[in-house]
Amino acid sequence: MTIPTLNDVTSCLSAYDPDALPVRDAQRIIRDFIKPVGAIEQVALLAALDRVLGEDIISPISVPAHDNSAMDGYALRGADLLEDAPVTLAVMGTVLAGRPSDVVPGGGECVRIMTGGVMPAGCDSVIPQELVAAIGVDSITIAPGVIRTGDNRRFAGEDLMAGSAALRKGKVIRPADLGLLASLGIATVPVTRRLRVAFFSTGDELRSIGQPLDAGCVYDSNRYTLHGMLTRLGCEIVDMGVVRDDPQALEDALRHACENVDAIVTSGGVSVGAADYTRQIMAKLGDVSFWKIGMRPGRPFAFGRIASNGHSAFLFGLPGNPVAVMVSFYFFARDALLRMMGAEAPLPMLKVRSAGAIRKKPGRTEYQRGILGSDDEGRQSVRITGSQGSGILRSMSEANCMVILHDEQGNVDAGDLVDIMLFEGLI
Numbered sequence: 559m560t561i562p563t564l565n566d567v568t569s570c571l572s573a574y575d576p577d578a579l580p581v582r583d584a585q586r587i588i589r590d591f592i593k594p595v596g597a598i599e600q601v602a603l604l605a606a607l608d609r610v611l612g613e614d615i616i617s618p619i620s621v622p623a624h625d626n627s628a629m630d631g632y633a634l635r636g637a638d639l640l641e642d643a644p645v646t647l648a649v650m651g652t653v654l655a656g657r658p659s660d661v662v663p664g665g666g667e668c669v670r671i672m673t674g675g676v677m678p679a680g681c682d683s684v685i686p687q688e689l690v691a692a693i694g695v696d697s698i699t700i701a702p703g704v705i706r707t708g709d710n711r712r713f714a715g716e717d718l719m720a721g722s723a724a725l726r727k728g729k730v731i732r733p734a735d736l737g738l739l740a741s742l743g744i745a746t747v748p749v750t751r752r753l754r755v756a757f758f759s760t761g762d763e764l765r766s767i768g769q770p771l772d773a774g775c776v777y778d779s780n781r782y783t784l785h786g787m788l789t790r791l792g793c794e795i796v797d798m799g800v801v802r803d804d805p806q807a808l809e810d811a812l813r814h815a816c817e818n819v820d821a822i823v824t825s826g827g828v829s830v831g832a833a834d835y836t837r838q839i840m841a842k843l844g845d846v847s848f849w850k851i852g853m854r855p856g857r858p859f860a861f862g863r864i865a866s867n868g869h870s871a872f873l874f875g876l877p878g879n880p881v882a883v884m885v886s887f888y889f890f891a892r893d894a895l896l897r898m899m900g901a902e903a904p905l906p907m908l909k910v911r912s913a914g915a916i917r918k919k920p921g922r923t924e925y926q927r928g929i930l931g932s933d934d935e936g937r938q939s940v941r942i943t944g945s946q947g948s949g950i951l952r953s954m955s956e957a958n959c960m961v962i963l964h965d966e967q968g969n970v971d972a973g974d975l976v977d978i979m980l981f982e983g984l985i
Protein backbone atom coordinates (compact mmCIF):
# COMPACT_ATOMS: atom_id res chain seq x y z
CA MET A 559 0.00 0.00 0.00
CA THR A 560 1.48 3.36 -0.97
CA ILE A 561 1.18 6.00 1.68
CA PRO A 562 0.03 9.38 0.34
CA THR A 563 2.21 12.40 0.99
CA LEU A 564 0.76 15.52 2.58
CA ASN A 565 1.09 17.10 -0.85
CA ASP A 566 -1.14 14.37 -2.36
CA VAL A 567 -3.74 15.06 0.30
CA THR A 568 -3.63 18.86 0.17
CA SER A 569 -3.76 18.91 -3.64
CA CYS A 570 -7.40 17.74 -3.34
CA LEU A 571 -8.28 21.08 -1.75
CA SER A 572 -9.10 23.78 -4.30
CA ALA A 573 -7.60 26.62 -2.25
CA TYR A 574 -4.85 25.29 -0.01
CA ASP A 575 -2.98 28.03 1.81
CA PRO A 576 -0.87 26.86 4.77
CA ASP A 577 -0.86 30.42 6.10
CA ALA A 578 -4.65 30.75 6.19
CA LEU A 579 -6.12 27.31 6.54
CA PRO A 580 -9.78 27.02 7.60
CA VAL A 581 -10.40 24.65 10.52
CA ARG A 582 -12.50 22.25 8.43
CA ASP A 583 -9.75 21.95 5.78
CA ALA A 584 -7.13 21.19 8.44
CA GLN A 585 -9.44 18.56 9.95
CA ARG A 586 -10.00 17.02 6.52
CA ILE A 587 -6.29 16.88 5.63
CA ILE A 588 -5.52 15.19 8.94
CA ARG A 589 -8.38 12.73 8.50
CA ASP A 590 -7.27 11.82 4.96
CA PHE A 591 -3.60 11.46 5.90
CA ILE A 592 -3.69 9.33 9.03
CA LYS A 593 -4.07 5.54 8.91
CA PRO A 594 -5.59 3.21 11.53
CA VAL A 595 -2.99 0.94 13.17
CA GLY A 596 -5.27 -2.04 12.46
CA ALA A 597 -4.00 -4.53 15.06
CA ILE A 598 -6.62 -6.33 17.16
CA GLU A 599 -6.24 -8.08 20.51
CA GLN A 600 -8.64 -10.08 22.69
CA VAL A 601 -9.27 -8.79 26.21
CA ALA A 602 -11.45 -9.97 29.09
CA LEU A 603 -14.88 -8.33 29.14
CA LEU A 604 -14.20 -6.00 32.07
CA ALA A 605 -10.91 -4.84 30.55
CA ALA A 606 -12.78 -3.77 27.40
CA LEU A 607 -14.26 -0.64 29.05
CA ASP A 608 -13.31 2.49 27.04
CA ARG A 609 -11.47 0.39 24.42
CA VAL A 610 -12.42 0.44 20.73
CA LEU A 611 -14.27 -2.58 19.40
CA GLY A 612 -12.14 -4.20 16.67
CA GLU A 613 -14.79 -6.42 15.01
CA ASP A 614 -18.58 -6.52 14.72
CA ILE A 615 -20.15 -8.60 17.50
CA ILE A 616 -22.78 -10.95 16.12
CA SER A 617 -25.25 -12.13 18.72
CA PRO A 618 -24.78 -15.89 19.36
CA ILE A 619 -28.18 -16.14 21.09
CA SER A 620 -31.52 -14.35 21.18
CA VAL A 621 -32.07 -12.07 24.16
CA PRO A 622 -34.34 -12.80 25.86
CA ALA A 623 -34.18 -16.43 24.85
CA HIS A 624 -37.93 -17.05 25.50
CA ASP A 625 -41.17 -15.11 25.53
CA ASN A 626 -41.55 -14.02 29.15
CA SER A 627 -43.61 -11.92 31.49
CA ALA A 628 -42.90 -8.23 32.15
CA MET A 629 -44.94 -8.27 35.39
CA ASP A 630 -45.73 -10.31 38.47
CA GLY A 631 -49.28 -11.50 37.80
CA TYR A 632 -51.21 -14.11 35.83
CA ALA A 633 -50.48 -15.38 32.31
CA LEU A 634 -53.61 -15.97 30.29
CA ARG A 635 -55.09 -16.36 26.82
CA GLY A 636 -56.36 -13.02 25.49
CA ALA A 637 -59.21 -14.88 23.79
CA ASP A 638 -60.70 -15.60 27.26
CA LEU A 639 -61.13 -11.89 28.08
CA LEU A 640 -64.64 -10.45 27.76
CA GLU A 641 -65.25 -6.92 26.52
CA ASP A 642 -68.23 -6.06 28.68
CA ALA A 643 -68.31 -8.56 31.55
CA PRO A 644 -65.96 -9.84 34.23
CA VAL A 645 -64.31 -13.21 33.61
CA THR A 646 -63.15 -15.79 36.14
CA LEU A 647 -60.14 -18.00 35.27
CA ALA A 648 -58.89 -21.09 37.13
CA VAL A 649 -55.27 -20.79 38.36
CA MET A 650 -53.38 -23.95 37.23
CA GLY A 651 -49.96 -23.41 38.84
CA THR A 652 -47.08 -20.97 39.25
CA VAL A 653 -44.13 -20.06 36.95
CA LEU A 654 -41.07 -18.58 38.67
CA ALA A 655 -38.30 -16.76 36.76
CA GLY A 656 -35.65 -19.26 35.69
CA ARG A 657 -37.95 -22.25 36.33
CA PRO A 658 -40.00 -22.97 33.23
CA SER A 659 -43.20 -24.89 33.84
CA ASP A 660 -44.79 -27.50 31.59
CA VAL A 661 -48.31 -26.48 32.62
CA VAL A 662 -50.32 -25.72 29.46
CA PRO A 663 -53.46 -23.83 30.47
CA GLY A 664 -56.56 -24.50 28.42
CA GLY A 665 -59.52 -22.19 27.76
CA GLY A 666 -60.74 -20.51 30.98
CA GLU A 667 -57.44 -21.22 32.73
CA CYS A 668 -54.43 -19.12 33.70
CA VAL A 669 -51.07 -19.50 35.49
CA ARG A 670 -49.55 -17.35 38.23
CA ILE A 671 -46.29 -15.93 36.83
CA MET A 672 -43.38 -13.84 38.09
CA THR A 673 -41.53 -11.11 36.15
CA GLY A 674 -39.09 -12.83 33.76
CA GLY A 675 -40.97 -16.17 34.02
CA VAL A 676 -41.24 -18.08 30.70
CA MET A 677 -44.71 -17.62 29.16
CA PRO A 678 -46.62 -20.91 29.30
CA ALA A 679 -47.58 -22.39 25.91
CA GLY A 680 -50.83 -20.88 24.65
CA CYS A 681 -50.66 -17.77 26.86
CA ASP A 682 -50.20 -14.40 25.16
CA SER A 683 -50.97 -11.82 27.89
CA VAL A 684 -50.23 -11.09 31.55
CA ILE A 685 -52.44 -9.23 33.99
CA PRO A 686 -50.41 -7.57 36.79
CA GLN A 687 -51.59 -8.92 40.14
CA GLU A 688 -52.67 -5.50 41.42
CA LEU A 689 -55.14 -5.17 38.50
CA VAL A 690 -56.95 -8.42 39.31
CA ALA A 691 -60.47 -7.64 40.62
CA ALA A 692 -60.69 -10.64 42.98
CA ILE A 693 -58.17 -13.33 43.91
CA GLY A 694 -59.79 -16.57 45.12
CA VAL A 695 -58.24 -19.77 46.48
CA ASP A 696 -57.62 -21.21 43.02
CA SER A 697 -59.19 -18.68 40.66
CA ILE A 698 -59.04 -14.99 39.73
CA THR A 699 -61.66 -12.59 38.41
CA ILE A 700 -60.76 -9.91 35.87
CA ALA A 701 -62.96 -6.85 35.29
CA PRO A 702 -63.68 -5.95 31.63
CA GLY A 703 -61.28 -3.57 29.81
CA VAL A 704 -58.46 -3.81 32.39
CA ILE A 705 -55.96 -5.35 29.97
CA ARG A 706 -55.74 -6.07 26.25
CA THR A 707 -54.45 -9.16 24.47
CA GLY A 708 -50.62 -9.06 24.28
CA ASP A 709 -50.14 -6.80 27.32
CA ASN A 710 -47.02 -7.39 29.44
CA ARG A 711 -45.62 -10.14 27.21
CA ARG A 712 -41.93 -9.75 26.28
CA PHE A 713 -40.99 -11.51 23.07
CA ALA A 714 -37.98 -13.78 22.56
CA GLY A 715 -35.28 -11.79 20.72
CA GLU A 716 -36.93 -8.40 21.29
CA ASP A 717 -33.61 -7.09 22.67
CA LEU A 718 -31.37 -8.99 20.20
CA MET A 719 -31.99 -11.74 17.67
CA ALA A 720 -29.44 -14.55 17.30
CA GLY A 721 -27.31 -13.77 14.21
CA SER A 722 -27.94 -10.01 14.26
CA ALA A 723 -25.21 -7.41 14.86
CA ALA A 724 -25.17 -6.52 18.54
CA LEU A 725 -22.32 -4.00 18.33
CA ARG A 726 -20.46 -2.52 15.37
CA LYS A 727 -16.69 -2.28 15.16
CA GLY A 728 -15.30 1.15 15.87
CA LYS A 729 -17.55 1.69 18.88
CA VAL A 730 -15.92 2.91 22.06
CA ILE A 731 -17.10 0.41 24.68
CA ARG A 732 -19.21 2.01 27.41
CA PRO A 733 -20.86 0.46 30.52
CA ALA A 734 -24.09 -0.33 28.59
CA ASP A 735 -22.01 -2.24 26.01
CA LEU A 736 -20.33 -4.27 28.76
CA GLY A 737 -23.80 -5.20 29.98
CA LEU A 738 -24.98 -6.03 26.46
CA LEU A 739 -21.96 -8.25 25.84
CA ALA A 740 -22.53 -9.96 29.20
CA SER A 741 -26.19 -10.59 28.27
CA LEU A 742 -24.86 -12.53 25.27
CA GLY A 743 -22.51 -14.60 27.45
CA ILE A 744 -19.42 -13.13 25.75
CA ALA A 745 -16.33 -13.33 27.99
CA THR A 746 -13.59 -11.93 25.73
CA VAL A 747 -13.84 -8.98 23.37
CA PRO A 748 -11.81 -8.12 20.24
CA VAL A 749 -10.48 -4.57 20.68
CA THR A 750 -7.97 -2.55 18.69
CA ARG A 751 -4.60 -2.26 20.31
CA ARG A 752 -3.95 0.84 22.33
CA LEU A 753 -2.18 3.59 20.44
CA ARG A 754 1.31 4.34 21.72
CA VAL A 755 1.78 8.08 21.95
CA ALA A 756 4.89 9.96 23.08
CA PHE A 757 4.64 13.57 24.18
CA PHE A 758 6.98 16.28 25.30
CA SER A 759 7.10 20.03 25.93
CA THR A 760 9.70 22.24 24.32
CA GLY A 761 11.21 25.45 25.65
CA ASP A 762 14.16 26.63 27.73
CA GLU A 763 11.78 28.69 29.88
CA LEU A 764 10.03 25.59 31.20
CA ARG A 765 10.68 24.26 34.67
CA SER A 766 9.43 20.98 36.06
CA ILE A 767 7.54 20.80 39.34
CA GLY A 768 10.07 20.60 42.16
CA GLN A 769 12.62 22.81 40.39
CA PRO A 770 13.12 26.44 41.46
CA LEU A 771 11.21 28.87 39.23
CA ASP A 772 14.07 30.96 37.83
CA ALA A 773 13.48 34.52 36.60
CA GLY A 774 11.38 34.58 33.42
CA CYS A 775 10.50 30.89 33.66
CA VAL A 776 7.16 29.06 33.94
CA TYR A 777 6.22 25.64 35.20
CA ASP A 778 5.55 23.12 32.46
CA SER A 779 1.77 22.76 32.63
CA ASN A 780 1.25 21.33 29.14
CA ARG A 781 2.90 18.10 30.21
CA TYR A 782 0.10 17.58 32.71
CA THR A 783 -2.81 18.60 30.49
CA LEU A 784 -1.45 16.39 27.68
CA HIS A 785 -0.91 13.53 30.10
CA GLY A 786 -4.54 13.86 31.20
CA MET A 787 -6.00 14.22 27.71
CA LEU A 788 -4.06 11.29 26.22
CA THR A 789 -4.85 9.07 29.21
CA ARG A 790 -8.56 9.87 28.91
CA LEU A 791 -8.40 8.94 25.23
CA GLY A 792 -7.14 5.47 26.16
CA CYS A 793 -3.61 5.84 24.73
CA GLU A 794 -0.53 4.13 26.08
CA ILE A 795 1.62 7.14 26.85
CA VAL A 796 5.35 7.78 26.83
CA ASP A 797 6.00 10.96 28.85
CA MET A 798 9.27 12.48 27.62
CA GLY A 799 9.15 15.57 29.87
CA VAL A 800 10.76 18.80 28.68
CA VAL A 801 13.12 18.99 25.70
CA ARG A 802 15.45 21.97 25.59
CA ASP A 803 15.50 24.52 22.75
CA ASP A 804 18.52 22.80 21.23
CA PRO A 805 18.51 21.30 17.71
CA GLN A 806 20.36 18.13 18.69
CA ALA A 807 18.24 17.51 21.78
CA LEU A 808 15.06 17.97 19.73
CA GLU A 809 16.28 15.71 16.94
CA ASP A 810 17.30 12.99 19.42
CA ALA A 811 13.93 13.23 21.20
CA LEU A 812 11.92 13.07 17.96
CA ARG A 813 13.98 10.14 16.60
CA HIS A 814 13.71 8.23 19.85
CA ALA A 815 9.93 8.80 19.97
CA CYS A 816 9.51 7.89 16.32
CA GLU A 817 11.24 4.54 16.79
CA ASN A 818 8.95 3.57 19.68
CA VAL A 819 5.45 4.94 19.14
CA ASP A 820 2.61 5.41 16.66
CA ALA A 821 2.17 9.13 17.22
CA ILE A 822 4.04 12.03 18.79
CA VAL A 823 2.46 15.10 20.37
CA THR A 824 4.67 18.07 21.12
CA SER A 825 3.85 21.46 22.55
CA GLY A 826 5.57 24.73 21.75
CA GLY A 827 8.03 25.86 19.14
CA VAL A 828 5.73 25.71 16.12
CA SER A 829 5.42 29.46 15.67
CA VAL A 830 8.18 31.63 14.23
CA GLY A 831 10.18 32.68 17.35
CA ALA A 832 13.99 32.91 17.14
CA ALA A 833 14.59 29.90 19.40
CA ASP A 834 11.93 27.73 17.76
CA TYR A 835 14.16 25.00 16.29
CA THR A 836 11.30 22.55 16.39
CA ARG A 837 10.10 23.47 12.90
CA GLN A 838 13.49 22.92 11.27
CA ILE A 839 14.05 19.58 12.93
CA MET A 840 10.53 18.33 12.26
CA ALA A 841 10.87 19.27 8.60
CA LYS A 842 14.27 17.55 8.42
CA LEU A 843 12.84 14.27 9.71
CA GLY A 844 9.89 13.86 7.38
CA ASP A 845 6.79 15.08 5.65
CA VAL A 846 5.55 17.90 7.90
CA SER A 847 3.40 20.94 7.14
CA PHE A 848 3.37 24.08 9.22
CA TRP A 849 0.02 25.76 9.22
CA LYS A 850 -1.53 28.95 10.42
CA ILE A 851 -5.08 27.90 11.02
CA GLY A 852 -7.95 30.37 10.89
CA MET A 853 -8.83 29.87 14.52
CA ARG A 854 -8.37 31.25 17.99
CA PRO A 855 -6.72 30.03 20.09
CA GLY A 856 -4.34 27.56 18.47
CA ARG A 857 -3.27 29.28 15.26
CA PRO A 858 0.14 27.68 14.61
CA PHE A 859 0.07 23.92 14.14
CA ALA A 860 2.48 21.37 12.69
CA PHE A 861 1.23 18.11 11.26
CA GLY A 862 2.75 15.24 9.34
CA ARG A 863 4.74 12.06 9.59
CA ILE A 864 8.38 11.72 10.52
CA ALA A 865 10.68 8.72 10.19
CA SER A 866 13.84 7.39 11.79
CA ASN A 867 15.65 4.10 11.23
CA GLY A 868 12.78 2.61 9.24
CA HIS A 869 10.10 3.55 11.80
CA SER A 870 7.56 6.28 11.23
CA ALA A 871 5.11 8.10 13.46
CA PHE A 872 2.43 10.72 12.93
CA LEU A 873 3.33 14.06 14.40
CA PHE A 874 1.07 16.65 16.02
CA GLY A 875 3.06 19.79 16.82
CA LEU A 876 0.73 21.81 19.03
CA PRO A 877 1.28 25.47 19.90
CA GLY A 878 2.81 26.20 23.29
CA ASN A 879 0.18 28.43 24.88
CA PRO A 880 -1.61 26.33 27.53
CA VAL A 881 -5.17 26.84 26.23
CA ALA A 882 -4.06 26.64 22.58
CA VAL A 883 -2.54 23.22 23.33
CA MET A 884 -5.86 21.94 24.66
CA VAL A 885 -8.00 23.40 21.89
CA SER A 886 -5.70 22.08 19.12
CA PHE A 887 -5.63 18.70 20.84
CA TYR A 888 -9.42 18.47 21.03
CA PHE A 889 -10.26 19.75 17.59
CA PHE A 890 -7.43 18.09 15.59
CA ALA A 891 -5.43 15.46 17.48
CA ARG A 892 -8.32 13.82 19.38
CA ASP A 893 -10.26 12.69 16.32
CA ALA A 894 -7.05 11.59 14.54
CA LEU A 895 -5.78 9.52 17.46
CA LEU A 896 -9.18 7.89 17.93
CA ARG A 897 -9.32 7.07 14.21
CA MET A 898 -5.84 5.54 14.42
CA MET A 899 -7.35 3.26 17.09
CA GLY A 900 -10.20 2.47 14.68
CA ALA A 901 -12.81 4.52 16.55
CA GLU A 902 -15.65 6.55 15.12
CA ALA A 903 -16.48 8.93 17.94
CA PRO A 904 -17.77 12.27 16.67
CA LEU A 905 -18.85 14.57 19.46
CA PRO A 906 -22.32 16.07 19.48
CA MET A 907 -22.77 19.83 19.27
CA LEU A 908 -25.66 21.43 21.12
CA LYS A 909 -27.35 24.74 20.46
CA VAL A 910 -28.01 26.93 23.49
CA ARG A 911 -28.79 30.57 24.16
CA SER A 912 -25.90 32.89 24.87
CA ALA A 913 -26.41 34.70 28.18
CA GLY A 914 -24.49 37.75 26.96
CA ALA A 915 -23.13 39.43 23.86
CA ILE A 916 -19.88 37.95 22.43
CA ARG A 917 -17.51 39.88 20.19
CA LYS A 918 -16.37 37.78 17.24
CA LYS A 919 -14.61 38.59 13.98
CA PRO A 920 -15.88 36.74 10.91
CA GLY A 921 -13.22 34.79 8.98
CA ARG A 922 -11.91 32.53 11.73
CA THR A 923 -13.24 29.94 14.12
CA GLU A 924 -13.19 30.92 17.78
CA TYR A 925 -13.31 28.41 20.58
CA GLN A 926 -14.37 30.28 23.69
CA ARG A 927 -14.54 28.80 27.15
CA GLY A 928 -18.11 28.68 28.44
CA ILE A 929 -20.17 27.73 31.46
CA LEU A 930 -23.47 26.07 30.63
CA GLY A 931 -26.04 26.86 33.31
CA SER A 932 -29.52 28.26 33.80
CA ASP A 933 -30.66 31.85 33.37
CA ASP A 934 -33.05 33.66 35.77
CA GLU A 935 -36.08 32.00 34.14
CA GLY A 936 -34.54 28.54 34.49
CA ARG A 937 -33.72 28.26 30.76
CA GLN A 938 -30.39 26.79 29.72
CA SER A 939 -27.85 29.35 28.63
CA VAL A 940 -24.11 29.64 28.25
CA ARG A 941 -21.86 32.42 29.43
CA ILE A 942 -18.23 33.03 28.56
CA THR A 943 -15.65 32.59 31.33
CA GLY A 944 -14.18 36.07 31.15
CA SER A 945 -10.80 36.65 29.56
CA GLN A 946 -10.12 34.35 26.62
CA GLY A 947 -6.33 34.81 26.35
CA SER A 948 -4.66 31.64 25.10
CA GLY A 949 -2.36 31.52 28.13
CA ILE A 950 -5.18 31.70 30.71
CA LEU A 951 -5.69 28.16 31.90
CA ARG A 952 -7.84 29.18 34.87
CA SER A 953 -10.75 30.07 32.58
CA MET A 954 -10.43 26.65 30.94
CA SER A 955 -10.58 25.02 34.33
CA GLU A 956 -13.71 27.06 35.27
CA ALA A 957 -15.47 26.18 32.02
CA ASN A 958 -17.69 23.16 31.42
CA CYS A 959 -18.02 23.57 27.67
CA MET A 960 -16.49 25.09 24.57
CA VAL A 961 -18.52 27.68 22.68
CA ILE A 962 -17.79 27.24 18.98
CA LEU A 963 -18.13 30.40 16.91
CA HIS A 964 -17.80 29.36 13.30
CA ASP A 965 -15.76 30.95 10.49
CA GLU A 966 -18.54 32.96 8.91
CA GLN A 967 -20.15 34.01 12.21
CA GLY A 968 -19.83 37.62 13.49
CA ASN A 969 -20.78 39.22 16.82
CA VAL A 970 -23.28 37.32 18.93
CA ASP A 971 -26.13 39.17 20.71
CA ALA A 972 -27.44 38.14 24.13
CA GLY A 973 -30.16 35.53 23.55
CA ASP A 974 -28.76 34.29 20.19
CA LEU A 975 -28.30 30.55 19.80
CA VAL A 976 -24.68 29.35 19.71
CA ASP A 977 -23.07 25.93 19.25
CA ILE A 978 -21.41 24.37 22.28
CA MET A 979 -19.55 21.16 22.94
CA LEU A 980 -19.69 19.87 26.50
CA PHE A 981 -16.40 18.96 28.14
CA GLU A 982 -18.01 15.78 29.46
CA GLY A 983 -16.94 13.26 26.83
CA LEU A 984 -14.52 15.71 25.24
CA ILE A 985 -12.23 16.23 28.20
Ligand SMILES: Nc1nc2c(c(=O)[nH]1)N[C@H]1C(S)=C(S)[C@@H](COP(=O)(O)OP(=O)(O)OC[C@H]3O[C@@H](n4cnc5c(N)ncnc54)[C@H](O)[C@@H]3O)O[C@H]1N2
Pocket residue numbers: 759760761763764776777778779780781825826827828829830831834855856857858876877878879880882948949
Ligand atom coordinates in the same frame (compact mmCIF):
# COMPACT_ATOMS: atom_id res chain seq x y z
N1 LIG B 1 5.35 36.64 15.25
C1 LIG B 1 4.44 35.73 15.65
N2 LIG B 1 4.42 35.41 16.93
C2 LIG B 1 3.50 34.52 17.35
C3 LIG B 1 2.58 33.97 16.46
C4 LIG B 1 2.66 34.32 15.09
O1 LIG B 1 1.88 33.84 14.25
N3 LIG B 1 3.63 35.20 14.74
N4 LIG B 1 1.62 33.12 16.94
C5 LIG B 1 1.29 33.29 18.35
C6 LIG B 1 0.41 32.23 18.77
S1 LIG B 1 -1.18 32.42 18.30
C7 LIG B 1 0.81 31.21 19.57
S2 LIG B 1 -0.31 30.04 20.09
C8 LIG B 1 2.17 31.07 20.02
C9 LIG B 1 2.65 29.63 19.79
O2 LIG B 1 3.99 29.59 19.66
P1 LIG B 1 4.85 28.30 19.90
O3 LIG B 1 4.10 27.09 19.57
O4 LIG B 1 6.10 28.53 19.16
O5 LIG B 1 5.00 28.27 21.45
P2 LIG B 1 6.12 28.88 22.39
O6 LIG B 1 6.60 30.15 21.80
O7 LIG B 1 7.07 27.84 22.72
O8 LIG B 1 5.25 29.21 23.67
C10 LIG B 1 4.16 30.10 23.64
C11 LIG B 1 3.78 30.46 25.09
O9 LIG B 1 3.35 29.31 25.78
C12 LIG B 1 4.16 29.06 26.93
N5 LIG B 1 4.41 27.62 27.04
C13 LIG B 1 5.02 26.87 26.09
N6 LIG B 1 5.11 25.60 26.52
C14 LIG B 1 4.56 25.57 27.75
C15 LIG B 1 4.36 24.52 28.70
N7 LIG B 1 4.76 23.28 28.45
N8 LIG B 1 3.75 24.81 29.87
C16 LIG B 1 3.36 26.10 30.12
N9 LIG B 1 3.50 27.13 29.25
C17 LIG B 1 4.11 26.87 28.09
C18 LIG B 1 5.44 29.79 26.65
O10 LIG B 1 6.15 30.10 27.80
C19 LIG B 1 4.95 31.01 25.89
O11 LIG B 1 4.46 31.96 26.79
O12 LIG B 1 3.01 31.98 19.35
C20 LIG B 1 2.50 33.32 19.25
N10 LIG B 1 3.49 34.17 18.69
Ligand code: MOO
Pocket residue numbers: 853854855856857858877879881882948949
Ligand atom coordinates in the same frame (compact mmCIF):
# COMPACT_ATOMS: atom_id res chain seq x y z
O1 MOO C 1 -3.07 30.46 18.51
MO1 MOO C 1 -2.45 31.29 19.88
O2 MOO C 1 -3.23 30.11 20.72
O3 MOO C 1 -3.86 32.34 19.95
O4 MOO C 1 -1.99 32.10 21.35
